[in-house]
Amino acid sequence: MSAPAVITDPASVKADYRAAKADLLPRFKAASRVESLMQTLSRTTDDALRRAWLVCELPDSAALVAVGGYGRGELAPFSDIDILVLLPDDAPSELDARIERFIGMAWDLGLELGSSVRTAAQCIEEAGNDVTVRTSLLEARRITGSTALFQDFVLRFNDALDPRAFFQAKVLEMRQRHAKFQDTPYSLEPNIKESPGGLRDLQLILWIARAAGFGRSWKELDERGLITAREARELRRNEAFLKMLRARLHVIAGRRQDVLVFDLQTAAAESFGYSATQARRASEQLMRRYYWAAKAVTQLATILIQNIEAQLFPRTSGITRVLSDRFVEKQGMIEIASDDVFERAPTAILEAFLLYEMTPGTKGLSARTLRALYNAREIMDSRWRRDPENRRLFIEILKQPQGITHALRLMNQTSVLGRYLLNFRRIVGQMQHDLYHVYTVDQHILMVLRNLRRFALAEHAHEYPFCSQLMANFERQWVLYVAALFHDIAKGRGGDHSTLGMADARRFCRDHGMAADDGALVVWLVQHHLTMSQVAQKQDTSDPEVIKQFAELVGDERRLTALYLLTVADIRGTSPKVWNTWKGKLLEDLYRMTLAVLGGARPDEHSEIKTRKEEALALLRLETVPENAHRALWDELDVGYFLRHDAADIAWQTRVLHRHVRTEAPIVRARPSPIGEALQVLVYVPDRSDLFAGICSYFDRNSLSVLDARVSTTRHGYALDNFIVARTDDDVQYRDIANLVEQQLATRLSSDTPLPEPSKGRLSRLSRTFPITPRVDLRADERGQYYILSVSANDRPGLLYSIARVLAEHRIGVHAARINTLGERVEDVFLLDGRGLSDNRLQIQLETELLRAIAV
Template sequence: MTASAASHPAEVALSDIRLSWKQGRAALLDHFGQHPQQVTPLLHGLTRLADQTLQTLWTTSGMPPDAALIAVGGYGRGELFPFSDIDLLLLLEQTQGSNAAIDAAASGFITACWDIGLEIGPSVRTIEACIDEADKDITVQTALLESRFLCGNRALADSLNRAFFAHLDARAFFQAKMREQQQRHLKFEDTPYALEPNCKESPGGLRDLQVVLWVAQASGLARSWKELAAHGIIHVNTVRQIQRNETVIKRIRAHLHVLAGRREDRLVFDQQSAVAKVLGFAPTPTKRAGERLMQRYYWAAKAVEQINQIVLLDIEGRLWPQSVAMAQAIVGLKGVQDGRYVLRDGMIEPADLQLFEQEPWTLLEIFAVFQRAPGARGLSPAALRAIYLARHRMDSAFRHDPRSREQFVRILQAPQGIVHALRLMNRTSVLGRYLWAFRRIVGQMQHDLFHVYTVDQHILMVVRNVRRFFMPEHAHEYPLCSELAAHFDPPWVLILAALFHDIAKGRGGDHSELGAVETRKFCKAHGISAEHTELAVFLVREHLQMSRVAQKEDLSDPEVIAAFARRVGDERHLVALYLLTVADIRGTSPKVWNAWKGKLLENLYRATLRALGGQTPQPEAELQLRQREAQRILNLYALPQGAQKPLWDTLDMGYFLRNDPQDIAWHTRKLYARVASQSPVISARLAPEGEGLEVLVYAPDQPDLFARICGYFDHQNFNILDAKIHTANNGWALDSFVVVSPHTKVHDRAMTGVIETSLLAELGSAAPLPPPHHGRLSRRVRNFPVSPRVGLRPDERGQRWILNVTAHDRAGLLFGIAQVLAKHHIDLQLAKITTLGERVEDTFLVSGPGLGDARIQNTLENELLQAIMD
């Protein structure tokens, strides 16, 4: 041994320990990389390695014999994830500061841990301090509940354990953990189906399982799933189900840590495909690998959420046995045997808990009872547990049993409680096991950049939206929908269509057509009349058409309205399709619906209703009607007689057919005295329909006018929702825009003045157009990119051209398109801007020299593709 080494034995020891820890950890992670399914050996292996390392450090650091080292938290539980903190308690007999030697030894031990690379979360306390902190902080109390002796004074550690449990109030602990769980669930929107779930903290995550065991342990019932089964709280077979789903989530979490190289519990878009690849999920013709992984995760999370609810309700009943009310037999419900079910404190359960095993069709009947029993608030823990245990009875015979079918139709046709029943059926897996087509979309993600819910959650959201149209207390939300729903009978046909409209997603092919086939099969099997079957099938097959026409076609074109009227056939089909369309768009994402889309749909509904009523579209008559209504509005502002004539004489029929009378009146008020003006006129106002601003631009026409206006809005961070472009016969452009800003409070009236001043200055500039402003792509777009598409085709009459552009939404997109159109001297007559989350589907009505030439078309499409891809 050299003199240097002999003089620093602690440094030599620390270097050896550091190397041993580093090599041991690397070996465990390498083994996990080669065997990615084997997560339990990894977690236990890391725990044992940390135990050995800490025990060696404890000895090396010269800790006094009257101190103890205790593992707490997740490490105390014996499950150490690759980058999780190692939570430690240094338990001392005397408080810090009373013995300098002990304080120095404790400080040296903690420093040594950090020096060798252990990510520890240390606390140094006496027994009394531990009890005091536990009384004040439920987190400390929970950590001590899972304490595990590592080394040092075992008697001291045992004393802490006895003192802790002597002070532990099981009821208070239960209530605190329930409040904590409720707050945690609300933080994650109270759903396990978030598109980027936190596999530890989200509802259905590992924390929900840990809460169950914490509460069970604090209540003196059990420390493990097997002990819970021994106490009769869960079934022996359920233990295997829990462990299997727990392993799935642990496996995902461990791989997230490894792939991120740090503690990362969120299954973010960037990591979903990577984790799927590591775990061997291969893409199919209809699903990405990441989608398959997420569906497996959601199934596991759903099962965890279910177990969490069942067991916690059971433990609550054991902790407060006096609060469990006497069972009251449910009687007097038509078609339900008196006394088959009982009500206990508002919760329904079968009188005989073996009922579901003996009569599987009653697994549906209990939900029909839940809808109709007075005072029913839900299903009891005993009922939920019985449903869980009887899930194997929900087989083909169960689905084909006429009694099952009768009960399911009864649930759909119930006058109230439909949404609550279907959601509860989905949470308990009854819905998917009865409707096998629905089971296939449970937990299925939708990587279309505007749905923020899984398919099953979206469907139930649409069912909820439809149901609200029929409830008077929600009439203020969508007055027209509520008015139409009040006269629509029977409501359950719309509920059925909502339940099936997306049921065939993820299979490949047209999900609307495939869904229509599933709907017809369901109706035939359940004895639905031919009339109602036809309407439900029509709605599922056509559920995307109304939004497509409203948002992508020219509603001022009589042929567009006539074609849509032929497609719907009659007023009943139109009303039903309108109601389903509004409910569907509202159920995709809070960001997708806006008042402007609502106005487009309502305009299409009213125009089609007139066409179905036999009113043949007569452009001249419609023009006169709109002018008269606009004149009536103008009279309210006391405009001079005939003041509108100089402006209106410069405008053709297309202008009046594309603008509402209210807009025509507004334009006229702002422009009637400025028709002969030599300078542009800019006017802005709060949009009459919902959020945003309407901006009027009246300026000499020039090739780059639309591009310059788009450039202005782009650099001011405004998104254009709609644009109507019109060139008067005096050579001036009369354009109107509806804009919103994600960054600016556009409801502030001061913004109108800002726009009027700054946009006028921009139009007076002779400077070259600035380059488009490119914003950062969101993580969703980076991971689920939209394939950009450009299509150019003549309209029905062959007089104008329809340009369709699909791309991911980003700053500068519309400006880039406008620059290309200006470059090729393309005249723009109408722009319909459709933003679906982070995808845009824009439609432009254009005309211009040479568009009929295939070479010019090809050049234009290529330049547009380049513009939307940049």
């Protein structure tokens, strides 16, 4: 497009620009390459800004400069437009009004503008203080205005630019950026631009290369010898894919959208021609391609950055020390002694990672070593996998006292881990659509292994002291690492991944010569890695029979300890949202109770109750509660109450209630939970059928999420209910809201206000994208005294109250509740009063109404 000689009509500028952009946008979605379209959009934007510059009568002495990505001449459909109005040192102050008009007109065009107004001297000063400004100005490009002023700025900027300082600042910035994404490209909703392996990593390399004068393109870096021709082709190919994916995401979203969120993944996949198959969704196929591209970018970027660093910071010292006849340490990196070492001795591939662990002070593998690994992929074949020396080396890698997590992550990044364990290769980039995992399967497995390693390291003992204590006394800790590698390795194949994974684990243990008892433990852990969390979170662990059955399944202390450690590491490795201190307590309590049974203790509820009562009385005496004051309350409590509460809770509730055993007014007391960041709420009031629903209604309306509910009914007809609740906002101070909860909930329970209609809280974006089929299961327990109601559904505000209200309408009492939230999914279990529920028609009606209540 070319601008008319004289432009006086802002409306025509706006109309022309919007028409040109509207013509371009559909082409982004259909094009097989988008670089030329990005350049066309940049030129179109240039033209509109030139015309606006003329409309606003800005002087020839100033210059309009594109900076940042716009300065490169590349614009994704809805990218920000970063500009600099460059002024001469003697610019008159009356220019301010014209510049404001120009910027306003640019916004009116529909441009997401990022603007600055500076002289050349001010630009140099700002660039010296802020590496982000320095980076943006590095790609400055004149759009219109004074050529001489712009060239003077470029000369002064280049003279002031220190390539070494710029390199160090950008690498530090990259590390900080990667840390925000847990140093992995394998997030289920990656940021195409900012995540490790994304476009920003590629841009960073070109920035530092450009600042150092090494080149402005992959071709120029190839010509300079910083990368090979093959690596340059790989970089261009993956860059083109990432740019195309980002551009299509913008068009699909109709706005700037760099995060590949779940609800846009299917549309993005279809734009690439992917379609769902019986085995995989279209989105999974696209994401697999994205992860492999990000992985390649990560590998090649590491090589390039090291090579640029070597040229910017040449060191006179060469080899620090010789590590073996195949490897040396050079400038803190493990380096191959010759380029063909892996071809001559394929076992050296795993030896490199073992040396990385065993050599203190090393920072990683050198660019030369990484390049050789990248080119040695064809060597890692079935013969290589079967080599006894490789099998020995792999086990040695797992046995080292330091560096295991770093070594395995690096093995995955360089594709060595997937080449050695072929079934691991199948789950690299494998997505998980279960609403609580936030990582791909391979990344989750490595997170679980990392968590186990942290239990074994003294510097992390403060995080989970009990786990660290158990790990310190566990023989052959590396056996647990094998179990971690295989616990989810069969996901995505169809069928039960625990059962399928057992076969993989059994084969590995046999092939690697593991002792029979260690191999049996690994296979058993893979089979039962979900069992302990299910028992702790879904079953009534106050029932001695539950503990007895779990102890029989476990069999011995070593298995119990191994399963406990793997379970904690597994839950913590799913998502930061899934683990909480309350779940930790449930698992630890189950461990301790099971250990006692394995040690010969009989699961005798009478002796357990006696012990808890004695401990509670000791605590009451410390708080100067009169000697026999507890009797009035305790005489009204059944065995179940004492089994469901520990001594500390019994003492607290007794201290609060012993003077009010027959009160007519509701008693509500709240305190910060002794376990984790939550609020413990005690409710004592004459029982009624809608009580549980009324309490849940209050919590729902005040954005308090119920983590646990322990409901008891006294012999004289009072409800004694204990709740653990939490707010979703992180900055809440539970001590500050305790009094408010006490007053408001007591007032609510004193009124005769009918139960409100449940609020149909909106599902989260993730739950809307991956809805699960609601499930309700109602069945009598083994003794026929109670009914167990299991509910599985997408989580949403008001869900628990919706369930409780249906139960209240049918006058069904809740005896206990296990509220189990797994990210965006709930798996709740209720123990219901069995009176009346033996009627089959009522059961069907109840299940139907509950399904209707939990559906969205």
